[in-house]
Amino acid sequence: MANYSTNEFKGGLKVMLDGDPCAILENEYVKPGKGQAFNRVKLRNLISGRVWERTFKSGESLEGADVLELEMEYLYTDGEMWHFMKTDGSFEQYAVEKKALGDTEKWLKEQVAYTVTLWNDNAINVTPPNFIELEVVETDPGLKGDTAQGGSKPATLSSGAVVRVPLFINQGEVLKVDTRNGEYVSRA
Amino acid sequence: MVFLEAVMTNDWHPSASLETLRQRARLLAEVRGFFAARGVLEVETPVLGHGGSTDVGLASLSCEATTPEGRERLWLQTSPEFAMKRLLAAGAGPIYQIARSFRDGEVGRRHNLEFSMLEWYRPGLALDALIEETVALIQAVLGRDPGPVRRWRYRQLFREQLGVDPFTTPLGELRRLAAARGGLSMDEASRDDCLDLLLSLEIEPTLGRDGLDVVVDYPASQAALARRHRDPEDGEWVAGRFEVYLQGLELANGYDELTDAAEQAARFAEDNAARRARGLPEVTVDRRLLDALAAGMPAGSGVALGLDRLIQLALGKASVAEVMAFATPRC
Numbered sequence: 001m002a003n004y005s006t007n008e009f010k011g012g013l014k015v016m017l018d019g020d021p022c023a024i025l026e027n028e029y030v031k032p033g034k035g036q037a038f039n040r041v042k043l044r045n046l047i048s049g050r051v052w053e054r055t056f057k058s059g060e061s062l063e064g065a066d067v068l069e070l071e072m073e074y075l076y077t078d079g080e081m082w083h084f085m086k087t088d089g090s091f092e093q094y095a096v097e098k099k100a101l102g103d104t105e106k107w108l109k110e111q112v113a114y115t116v117t118l119w120n121d122n123a124i125n126v127t128p129p130n131f132i133e134l135e136v137v138e139t140d141p142g143l144k145g146d147t148a149q150g151g152s153k154p155a156t157l158s159s160g161a162v163v164r165v166p167l168f169i170n171q172g173e174v175l176k177v178d179t180r181n182g183e184y185v186s187r188a
Numbered sequence: 189m190v191f192l193e194a195v196m197t198n199d200w201h202p203s204a205s206l207e208t209l210r211q212r213a214r215l216l217a218e219v220r221g222f223f224a225a226r227g228v229l230e231v232e233t234p235v236l237g238h239g240g241s242t243d244v245g246l247a248s249l250s251c252e253a254t255t256p257e258g259r260e261r262l263w264l265q266t267s268p269e270f271a272m273k274r275l276l277a278a279g280a281g282p283i284y285q286i287a288r289s290f291r292d293g294e295v296g297r298r299h300n301l302e303f304s305m306l307e308w309y310r311p312g313l314a315l316d317a318l319i320e321e322t323v324a325l326i327q328a329v330l331g332r333d334p335g336p337v338r339r340w341r342y343r344q345l346f347r348e349q350l351g352v353d354p355f356t357t358p359l360g361e362l363r364r365l366a367a368a369r370g371g372l373s374m375d376e377a378s379r380d381d382c383l384d385l386l387l388s389l390e391i392e393p394t395l396g397r398d399g400l401d402v403v404v405d406y407p408a409s410q411a412a413l414a415r416r417h418r419d420p421e422d423g424e425w426v427a428g429r430f431e432v433y434l435q436g437l438e439l440a441n442g443y444d445e446l447t448d449a450a451e452q453a454a455r456f457a458e459d460n461a462a463r464r465a466r467g468l469p470e471v472t473v474d475r476r477l478l479d480a481l482a483a484g485m486p487a488g489s490g491v492a493l494g495l496d497r498l499i500q501l502a503l504g505k506a507s508v509a510e511v512m513a514f515a516t517p518r519c
Contacts, residue, residue, distance in 0.1 A: 007293060029296030032392075033431070033441045033492075034245040034412050035384035036377075037293070038370070055370035055389065058293065 001064035006039040014046070014067035017054070021065035021119045029058070045122055046117060049102070055070050056138055065119060072116045074108050084123070096123040104128050106161040107179050128179040133188040134158050135174050139165065152184075159169045202421050203515040208503060212511055213331055215499050219306060222328050223486035226321075228282040228308060232272030235288055236262040239474025241269075242459035244411060245384075247381030248471055263472065264290035267492050268304050269413065270477040273445070276309055276488070277480035284308035284495045288494060296436060297507040301516040304495040315444045318489040319430055320404055322440050325493070326400065326432065334434055343424070345391050346383075354383050354407055355424045362386075381411050395433035404430045413452070414443035429514065432493075439498055439513035442491030449481035 004015060009027040016022070022043040031037035033119040037058035044051050046067065056062075072084035072094065081095040082105075094116060098105070100123050105115065107128040117125035139155035155175075163177055165184045174188040202209070223230065240248040240263030249264040265271070268287035275283055289305040306325075310318055310504050323337050346354045352365060362382040370376040377385075395401040408416045411427035419426045428444025446452055448486045463470050496508040509515035 007295075027296075029294065029299055030388045031294065032245070032300065032384050033387075033438055034243050034386055034410065036381045038388060038390065040384060053371065055385070056373050057372070133438060 001066055003061040003063055005061045006041075006058050007064075009039065009041055014065040015043070015062040016065045017043060017045075017052070017062060017113055020048070021067050021068075021124070022052065025051065030055075031058070046119065049125075068118045069115050070118060071113045073113050074110055076110065077108075077144050082108070082126075084114065084116055084126070094118070094123050096126055100124050101126050106159055107134075108159050109134060130178060130180055131176055131185065132159075132179055133176050134161070136165070136169060136171050139169060139171055141170065155184075190235055199518050201518075202513050203509045203518055204511050204513060208505070209303070209513060210411045211503055212499055215330075215502060216286065218329055218331075219325070219495070222325055222425045223284045223308070226282075228284045229280065230281045231272065231275060231280070231285050233268045233275070233285060233287065235265055235290070237265055237270065237474060238398075238472060239263060239270060239477065240471040241266040242463070242471045242473060244462045244466065244468065247294075247468075249292050251288050255503065261472070266291050268307050269492070272307060272490075273485055274475060274480040276311055277483055277485040279359055280309070282310050282313075295516045297509075298497060300496065300508050301519075302511060306493040306495040306498075307490065309445070309488060309490035311486035313489050315404075315428055315430060315442065315489045318442055319404075319432075319492055322432055322491050322493065323400055323402075324441060326434065326439065326498060329498050334396075337400045337402060339402045339404060340395075342403055343422075344347075345403065346386070349391055349394065350386060352386075354379075368387075369444050375450055377437075379467070380407070383410075392433065392438065393436045396435050396437065400434045402430055406431075411446075411455075413455075415446050417444075429431065434501055437497050437501065438494070440491050440493040442489060443483070445483060445488060445490050447485045447487055451480050452481055453478050487496075 004013060009024045011024055011026065013024045014021055015024065020182065022045050023041055024041060026042040028040040029037065030040050039056045039058055041054050041056060042051055043054065062181055071087045073087055075083040075085055081097060083103055084094050084096060086092045091176040104126045109132060112129065112132060115127040116123050134157040136155045137158050140153050151167045154162050155169060156162050157167040161182065163182055163184050169175065177188045178185055220230065220476065234381060235405050238315060240250065244505060246266045248266055250261050253260055253262050257355060260471050285307055287305045288304050289506040295301055314484065343354055346352050350365065359379050361380060363377055364387045366377065366382040369390055374382060400467055405419060405426040406429045408425035408427055414427045414429040416425055416427055430442045431438055432440040460470045497509055499511045500508050503511060505511055
């Protein structure tokens with residue numbers, strides 16, 4: 001991979017730091033009027049998801065990371081690995097470990113496209129679409145006529161996620177949910 | 189039309205809103221009014237010079253141009269300092285300039301490759317009086333009272349905030365502290381590199397939070413073009429230099445100006461030697477400045493103020509780009 005100098009650090013650039021692939025979030029150029037210039041850089045470790053703050057002398061460089069973000073459809077799990085397939089027509093499949101799947105496990109639905117992050121051709125992260133439609137498999141019975149008032153109750157969705165929903169929602173209904181904050185949006 | 193649609197992008201738009209540019213114009217008029225009222229003459233000096241800044245901490249841009257001398261390398265000025273000092277030596281009296289200045293590689297939230305430097309010189313004026321005038325200018329442009337003005341000695345800031353002494357703490361200890369605070373290796377770093385990092389990352393963000401903070405008595409090694417003197421309090425060699433901070437931003441850098449031609453020539457030579465040692469390109473020394481100093485420049489003080497940053501703070505913006513018509517990414 002190519003090397004990138006601090007002045008090429010832009011949001012989204014993938015670089016290697018301490019052996020892990022990282023995505024640059026922010027790069028602030030810091031310099032006393034006369035004197036050594038530094039770059040204060042925020043990076044997200046793509047393996048752990050943690051945000052690191054590091055300082056570099058301006059002009060230093062980091063090796064680029066062979067990271068690709070691809071759209072893949074969720075197929076199934078064999079209990080140990082979760083299997084995804086590229087949506088580019090190649091039918092190429094990738095097996096994802098639980099560790100890489102992380103919180104996305106509770107948003108999995110077959111035939112939905114997810115963003116899978118590959119590092120050196122290994123899946124290290126899976127991001128769900130911002131909105132997903134899922135069926136309610138368990139919730140307290142809905143209250144008739146109570147469509148406008150506030151109040152909410154927990155509902156378990158087909159993927160395993162538990163979200164707060166309005167009181168009028170019934171078991172068997174399909175809901176639109178925001179995966180970023182886990183909030184109910186509307187009936188689908 | 190097909191071709192046009194294919195290449196159309198949105199980045200032709202100004203970096204600043206038109207309303208901001210109108211306010212910027214009003215603030216520029218404010219600056220000019222400030223100096224007109226004080227009898228300071230506005231001057232314009234060349235952006236290109238046969239000599240450039242040798243300062244190791246500054247990277248100069250240069251270009252080739254055809255002049256009556258033939259094909260020559262000319263340096264884009266990192267500040268209008270040299271030409272303005274030649275005017276002082278010629279007897280211009282107090283002068284100011286809003287000068288477009290260029291520093292290679294400096295692009296970010298608080299930097300732009302080219303920027304407006306407000307620089308002024310006061311022959312016969314002591315540094316303390318120039319600090320007062322700088323504060324008055326900042327207040328006039330801000331249009332509000334930024335709070336009390338506090339004065340800090342460079343040494344005092346490091347002692348109080350970091351528990352180290354910039355003059356006497358062993359280099360090894362400074363390197364360890366800088367490495368720990370910055371999260372990088374400082375094993376090869378010089379004393380000034382360590383101090384720069386600690387000042388930039390740890391001290392600067394705390395300055396100017398509820399008033400204007402003025403930092404004085406810099407280490408002699410950071411004198412740049414300021415006179416050095418022995419501190420009457422503790423006997424350390426310090427630079428006759430001040431900086432003004434507001435909201436964590438370095439706004440101005442002033443000097444008790446060096447007028448000694450031999451000393452100036454020696455510092456230029458030291459800078460270029462340090463450049464060679466670091467593998468940096470050497471910069472042509474401005475021999476006309478040296479000749480002007482030899483002919484006699486009146487003692488006095490001068491200050492350079494980052495006008496875009498001051499306008500940014502006056503208008504409550506988050507970056508210098510937001511007060512520029514077209515910042516470097518859109519130039």
